[in-house]
Amino acid sequence: ACLKVAGDYIPALGFFAVLFGDDSAREDYHDYYRSLLELDQPSARNIAVRYCDKNGLEPTFDDVLVPAVVLAGEERAENHISEQNQSLVFETTATLVKELGDRFNKPRFRGRLRIVGIAPPGEAHSLGLTMLLELLRRTGIAANFFGMDKSAAEICAFVNEYAPDMVFVSCTTTECMPAAIELVRTLMVESPHLTIIGGGPGALLHQAELLEAGATEICGSRGEVRHAVRLYALRRSVSRSSQIKNVRPLPDTRTATASKVA
Template sequence: EPWLYGKGTGVSAVAVLVAAVFWTWLWGIVGLLLATPLTVCLLVIGKHVPRLSFLHVLLGNEPVFEPTRRVYQRLLAGDQEEAAELFEDEIQSRPLVEVYDTLLIPALALAETDWHRGELDDGRHNFALQSLKEMIHDSGEGRQELHANDGIDNGNSPRPCILCLPARDEADEIAGMMLAQLLATGECLVQSVSYTVSAGELVDLVERRKPDVVCISATPPAAVMHARHLCNQVRGRFPDVPVVVGLWNAQGDLSKARTRIGGAETTHVVATLAEAQEQVRLLIEPLSRRSDGLALL
């Protein structure tokens, strides 16, 4: 009965049970009859009066944290298993790109921001990053990237080639891994590069691979600065190669970021993996049609 009432009113089953006991003790049978309506009134007050918001948390049946915060909180607590379970629950009902954009990318951005502010120590920061890496590999899409990397070394494949470069650090690499998984559909060759490779070596890699599209992955809090530095180096040597700059989890208008990075026609700035996926599709679609035509000949 408490569960049934709670489900219909938005009050947790425990709150219904505790309220019934309290109001019955206070007013007898009248209190028992009024317990649920009074509790719902307190819940509504807590929802709309900021100073009493704790009532909504205590009495409501909604999760205290949104999924992104819950994943991040579990990582901070060192509970990789529960964080992975939350991630797996989400990918059962939503597309992988949407889960990455709304769950893992924000959690990654929170970890980086807190670490740069000094609010997160190195141990927990490294644990969060490694856990996110394992969750990505275990998602099942990693096998596509491994197959897509076959034959990318020679730079002469008939299929379009895409390089995902980290702007600077490991978090950028992890976001690049997510993008590489999403792009590795078999129609193109995709490679995600490690953050341990220096900027100069990344540019040399572009020269060897001869990619059709270069994707630069950058996470907060210094995403624009790091992305601009690497983007300028790539454009300086390969001005005709399209560059997609991912400023992951960027908030608000991207016009200022586009101005700082540069307004070259071959440079495209996006804020989500879904936008990056669509932009890359538009860039390689003519190349894919051309390679299909050559194959038929």
């Protein structure tokens, strides 16, 4: 299926309407973009890798990958590039998100949070969501993306089996909202205590419906997501500490036995 144009990529790009932190032009993303238009994917990859090695993962997302995808959307909307050109920019960038994320060591902590990202049926793309999950993985969180083009039944079955602490639902376009709302409602019926975070332009436009269906929170920025994750981790830690304090210690049977023998 062909990629949708301006409406899908320009306003917000993907999950959570905020992957830009700086609107200033950067030569790096222009070089990356130009290399892809010239069908030189190895050169584009090298530009992204070099920038990542020098500046880090998140700046590479914000300064190179996202601007290139947005520029492709704008130029396609004005018919300056072909649909194939736009698809190449998007698909190469989506592949690089995972590749660049894998270049960094992910700390593994005992009892770490488990987060799964899902795209409801009809969702346009998941680029913003996969970037977010890669950034969270670097902090030690077990963050995984279930994949695109999955049915509601497949998504619910996976969530039940994986048993995550939190679920992120990507809602880029309004077209996917009926399916997203129904998916959230079904997930809450099967897992009433599940924490579901929605994000993306569609979710922001339909916050009330998603919250009524059972979503815990709708976030409009990467910072809001991180804040929600930190709060969840803090509450879970406090809850576990309280449970440990309330557990009565078992009697020391060895001392009792020794007393009887004496």
